[in-house]
Amino acid sequence: MSVKPRLELVSFKICPYVQRAVIALNEKGAEYTLTHLVPGEEPDWFKQVSPMGKVPVLLVDGTPVFESAVIMEYVDEVYGPQLHPEDxxxxxxxxxxxxxxxxxxxxxxxxxxxxxxxxxxxxxxxxxxxxxxxxxxxxxxxxxxxxxxxxxxxxxxxxxxxxxxxxxxxxxxxxxxxxxxxxxxxxxxxxxxxxxxxxxxxxxxxxxxxxxxxxxxxxxx
Ligand SMILES: N[C@@H](CCC(=O)N[C@@H](CS)C(=O)NCC(=O)O)C(=O)O
Incomplete structure (x- = not known):
């Protein structure tokens, strides 16, 4: 069985783009942690992981992946069953x-x-x-x-x-x-x-x- 990466999703509680990523993770039954930041009070480390200063960012074993649609696709590729169509x-x-x-x-x-x-x-x-x-x-x-x-x-x-x-x-x-x-x-x-x-x-x-x-x-x- 392949070892799955450690996933940390950086979030604002109110953000619908974060929510998309969470739904994809939930559908897959993936293990992840959520780190909620307060808009306007982001810590310094956030600037290092979010090139546009936006959430969501998915830290995959520490590597930041940004843009919700890309995060969803990453999750879909790494965790089954595939939700995107084959065709x-x-x-x-x-x-x-x-x-x-x-x-x-x-x-x-x-x-x-x-x-x-x-x-x-x-x-x-x-x-x-x-x-x-x-x-x-x-x-x-x-x-x-x-x-x-x-x-x-x-x-x-x-x-x-x-x-x-x-x-x-x-x-x-x-x-x-x-x-x-x-x-x-x-x-x-x-x-x-x-x-x-x-x-x-x-x-x-x-x-x-x-x-x-x-x-x-x-x-x-
Ligand atoms: N295209 C981005 C949009 C993400 C986005 O707009 N996030 C908002 C919160 S819902 C944000 O972080 N805004 C902070 C800012 O623009 O400085 C995605 O799909 O991930």
């Missing part, structure tokens, strides 16, 4: 949607932290249109991105749906989704790997983040 074209398409999801996370962040109603509405519209674009690419077969089988691309979208579910429940924010996207979101949020991918008090952490952002959404609540 090169399908894999390329899944990678493209992981990339697209990052732009949706950007829209979700802008929506949650917008200072005024106009900024909020613009980001909300961008996110709803983006989710419709994803919906059009989904197969009819439920529940996951590519149908019955959970794939690596699903790990990328789950943090987005978790935040939208909290915004709906706690802030009354009803995003317009297709039924297919709703079924996908429900399936992802029901998975243990997703439910255990954030700290126990994540909802408090998220609420605090929104309050500190001083944005339109928090003020409206």
């Amino acid at each position: 090169a074209l399908q894999k390329a398409l899944h990678r493209a949607w992981v990339e697209y999801c990052s732009s949706l996370l950007g829209a979700q962040y802008r929506m949650a932290t917008a200072r005024d109603r106009e900024g909020f509405q613009a980001a909300r519209t961008e996110l709803e249109q983006g989710l419709q674009r994803v919906s059009d690419a989904l197969p009819l077969e439920v529940p996951y991105f590519s149908g019955a089988r959970f794939a690596l691309v699903d790990t990328a979208f789950a943090p987005l749906f978790m935040r939208l579910a909290i915004l709906k429940r706690d802030y009354g924010l009803e995003m317009v989704f297709s039924d297919r996207v709703q079924a996908w979101s429900d399936a992802l949020l029901a998975r243990k790997s997703v439910q255990t991918s954030v700290v126990d008090n994540f909802e408090d952490v998220f609420r605090m983040f929104l309050r500190n952002s001083g944005g339109y959404l928090a003020a409206r609540a």
Whole structure:
């Protein structure tokens, strides 16, 4: 049996890109430790391991790997069962949607932290249109991105749906989704790997983040 490397994931509790990496690790049953840093109070050693000053960084026997999509793929290659499709074209398409999801996370962040109603509405519209674009690419077969089988691309979208579910429940924010996207979101949020991918008090952490952002959404609540 091959010896697995020691994995340490450097994190902010609030970060959806970290959460993707955690979900991938959880799906694999990999052993890892999490080191949570406080945004704006990163220790000096963080500058040495994170060239862009961002989380997540996965320390693999001390070697830093950055960029969430790359970390997910590394985890997928080293730990079975493989979650990316075998087929090169399908894999390329899944990678493209992981990339697209990052732009949706950007829209979700802008929506949650917008200072005024106009900024909020613009980001909300961008996110709803983006989710419709994803919906059009989904197969009819439920529940996951590519149908019955959970794939690596699903790990990328789950943090987005978790935040939208909290915004709906706690802030009354009803995003317009297709039924297919709703079924996908429900399936992802029901998975243990997703439910255990954030700290126990994540909802408090998220609420605090929104309050500190001083944005339109928090003020409206
Ligand atoms: N493209 C990066 C984005 C990561 C990212 O934006 N992380 C945020 C936290 S959610 C961060 O570290 N921001 C700190 C900064 O920009 O200084 C990835 O996918 O890993």
